[in-house]
Amino acid sequence: xxxxxxxxxxxxxxxxxxxxxxxxxxxxxxxxxxxxxxxxxxxxxxxxxxxxxxxxxxxxxxxxxxxxxxxxxxxxxxxxxxxxxxxxxxxxxxxxxxxxxxxxxxxxxxxxxxxxxxxxxxxxxxxxxxxxxxxxxxxxxxxxxxxxxxxxxxxxxxxxxxxxxxxxxxxxxxxxxxxxxxxxxxxxxxxxxxxxxxxxxxxxxxxxxxxxxxxxxxxxxxxxxxxxxxxxxxxxxxxxxxxxxxxxxxxxxxxxxxxxxxxxxxxxxxxxxxxxxxxxxxxxxxxxxxxxxxxxxxxxxxxxxxxxxxxxxxxxxxxxxxxxxxxxxxxxxxxxxxxxxxxxxx
Ligand code: ADP
Ligand code: TRP
Numbered sequence: 001x002x003x004x005x006x007x008x009x010x011x012x013x014x015x016x017x018x019x020x021x022x023x024x025x026x027x028x029x030x031x032x033x034x035x036x037x038x039x040x041x042x043x044x045x046x047x048x049x050x051x052x053x054x055x056x057x058x059x060x061x062x063x064x065x066x067x068x069x070x071x072x073x074x075x076x077x078x079x080x081x082x083x084x085x086x087x088x089x090x091x092x093x094x095x096x097x098x099x100x101x102x103x104x105x106x107x108x109x110x111x112x113x114x115x116x117x118x119x120x121x122x123x124x125x126x127x128x129x130x131x132x133x134x135x136x137x138x139x140x141x142x143x144x145x146x147x148x149x150x151x152x153x154x155x156x157x158x159x160x161x162x163x164x165x166x167x168x169x170x171x172x173x174x175x176x177x178x179x180x181x182x183x184x185x186x187x188x189x190x191x192x193x194x195x196x197x198x199x200x201x202x203x204x205x206x207x208x209x210x211x212x213x214x215x216x217x218x219x220x221x222x223x224x225x226x227x228x229x230x231x232x233x234x235x236x237x238x239x240x241x242x243x244x245x246x247x248x249x250x251x252x253x254x255x256x257x258x259x260x261x262x263x264x265x266x267x268x269x270x271x272x273x274x275x276x277x278x279x280x281x282x283x284x285x286x287x288x289x290x291x292x293x294x295x296x297x298x299x300x301x302x303x304x305x306x307x308x309x310x311x312x313x314x315x316x317x318x319x320x321x322x323x324x325x326x327x328x329x330x331x332x333x334x335x336x337x338x339x340x341x342x343x344x345x346x
Contacts, residue, residue, distance in 0.1 A: 028073070055094075160331055164198050
């Protein structure tokens, strides 16, 4: 969207902001890793960028085959974005499945995507390796949706002329594939049919640790769900694995995953003060966990409340998404038509 800018000399003109876009696939409960590393930094771009956010529900179809579950997860992620602060009046917010142009662009991109590129995708390679280690056929359980996942994601990104794509480190390869594919298209038609995007990774929170110290991920079952009730939140924090250091022993905040989580939610002065207490000794893991609970609950409490209000009002949620899809389709149609014209399918 262009912004009217009044210059100090009284002249005025329009300024085009850069476009940011990101999506989340509704494949499980949103957790604080998603919130800190994906949702929060992406929402922070609102205003500076012309921001677009969506729910990648066709990406989720690759793994979630139960309709009741998928439908609930889609609404959970939608309510999650809004509860975390997304303002649908200032950004474009929609479901991937409401934009049929996504699937036309996917087909268009398929013709420019080498099979070798897909063979190199981390998610596909990891699935093949897991099969091989189990002594199964390398492609066991791998559907074409998983195999071609990066093309659908490239279509999500390229459809909306995205300049930047805020994502976690694990998604950088997918954004690079979108760059590759866009460049192949542009090179072939000798014009900028598609804008080449850049990944935007917030390094300071690149990997959020889970309850067991590994990366927090729904596939490891080590998550702190974003909307978990207060009591449950305390219980989960108390379950974080710690070493057997006694209360009086000095502790190193840099190697503590409790502190790693604490620093994501505490103010800078709180971080410094608690790090000093770790180093002095005299603070047990129980107390460190209480402190973590306090700062986590302080931030998550209001988000949880907004989430519950939205979850109880699916009509409002659906209306917001439908209005977003209307705005999004205007842009999507222009991109697909630009491709058609360049390709001679006009
Ligand atoms: P999960 O690993 O739980 O399946 P997803 O793959 O659905 O999570 O991730 C959605 C978004 O959240 C991605 O941008 C991903 O990079 C980010 N993300 C997920 N877990 C973490 C984590 N533990 N640390 C940092 N970013 C994460
Ligand atoms: N693949 C992303 C994830 O697993 C979700 C996603 C789908 C996405 N399409 C996107 C992210 C486009 C950014 C831009 O987290």
